[in-house]
Amino acid sequence: MKKITIGEASRRSGVKVPTIRYYEGIGLLAAPSRSEGNQRSYETADLRRLTxxxxxxxxxxxxxxxxxxLSLQDEPNQSCASADAIAKARLVEVEQRIRSLTALKAELEMMVEGCGHGRVDQCRVIEVLADHGECMHSHH
Amino acid sequence: MKKITIGEASRRSGVKVPTIRYYEGIGLLAAPSRSEGNQRSYETADLRRLTxxxxxxxxxxxxxxxxxxLSLQDEPNQSCASADAIAKARLVEVEQRIRSLTALKAELEMMVEGCGHGRVDQCRVIEVLADHGECMHSHH
DNA sequence: CTACATCCTCTAGTGGCTAGAGGTGCAAGA
DNA sequence: TCTTGCACCTCTAGCCACTAGAGGATGTAG
Known part of the structure; x- marks a missing residue:
């Protein structure tokens, strides 16, 4: 068994060193064994988990x-309904976020196009922000 | 001059009461005058600023x-180049965010579609997350 | 005059890290 | 062997933009 230092674990998983320690602190990653000098020593399973x-x-x-x-992953015999539900919920969130960002983009484009690059009192950027009536958002 | 309480300012601007006080604390909104009983008393200009x-x-x-x-808005004679730059930068951010969320959406859809609603060891949701090679992300 | 909503200040908590202080361990070169 | 210098350790505090709650004062309707 080769010992993997936290730095190497970081390089190989793409998770920063303080973030790995943070994950250990919040119980997302089990505390690994330690070397004689009290340094964390990871195994390949930990790398998989980190990735x-x-x-x-x-x-x-x-x-x-x-x-x-992660707890689902640890028990492969279980139904994957929970994992499915979590992914689906996340998908709905992402779709919603894309919709609202797209509306936003349109509004920002109007602001930027309308700005005559002149003085502030003719600038649509400020105007659109200041004047509620200009707003395209449906929730207003 | 009718006095506007913080609660009414909140209702009329759509900004929550503690958030208004927070904005005052961080200097985004000037501290308003106070009533005899030390309660904040806003004016219509404050409502516009809050909105x-x-x-x-x-x-x-x-x-x-x-x-x-806000500081630009206060000096209408100034060039609106800064406002324009800020809005443009925000537009670039939003476009980037939409792109990455769209990639994400595709990945989530693949995960959800692939899940056979059986046991975890056949579930693509877990599999895709665990196995790096399955990942569509370009940055990997 | 009494309820009761609204207001006040203050502190602490949220999520998911990130930065820094102050110290120890370890491997390689002189 | 010594030393240089990086990587590691723990701990606390900070980030953003709020949000929640304690504990008390004020304002208003019936």
Whole structure:
């Protein structure tokens, strides 16, 4: 068994060193064994787990959701309904976020196009922000 | 001059009461005059400013950007180049965010579609997260 | 005059890290 | 062997933009 230092674990998983320690602190990653000099010593299973976490975080899953996904991963006999539900919920969130960002983009484009690059009192950027009536948002 | 309480200012601007006080604390909104009983008393100008802030926050502008936008608004003779630059930067951010969320959505859809609703060891949700090679992300 | 909503200040907590202080361990070169 | 210098350790505090709650004062309707 080769010992993997936290630095190497970081390099190989793409998770920063303080973040690995943070994950240990919040119980997302089990505390590894220590070397004689009290330094953390990881194994390849830990690298897999870290990569899993990093990937899930990149997909925008919250730490609590990841906790659930990890516990599911540990028991392969279980039904994957929970994992499916979590992913679906995340998909709905992402779709909603894309919709609102797209509306936003249109509004920002109107602001930027309308700005005559002159003085502030003719600038649509300020105007659109200041005047509620200009706003395209449906929720107003 | 009718006095506007913080609660009414909140209702009319759409900014929550503690958030208004918070904005005062960080110097985004000037401290208003007070009633005899030490209660904040706003004027219509404050309502306009609060609405401006709320709208800018909804568009995802950071508090620091809003500070700049507000100072521009206060001096209408100035060039609007800064406001334009801020809005453009925000537009670029939003476009980037939409792109990455769209990639994400595709990945989530693949995960959810692939899940056979059986046991975890056949579930693509877990599999995709665990196995780096499955990942579509370009940055890997 | 009494309820009761609203207001006040203050502190602490949220999520998911990140930065820094102040110290120890370890491997390689002189 | 010594020393240089990086990587590691723990701990606390900070980030953003709020939000929650304690504990008390004020204002208003019936």
């Amino acid at each position: 899993f976490i990093r990937h899930a975080r990149e997909l925008g899953f919250e730490v609590d959701a990841i906790r659930t996904l | 401006f802030i709320r709208h800018a926050r909804e568009l995802g502008f950071e508090v620091d950007a809003i500070r700049t936008l």
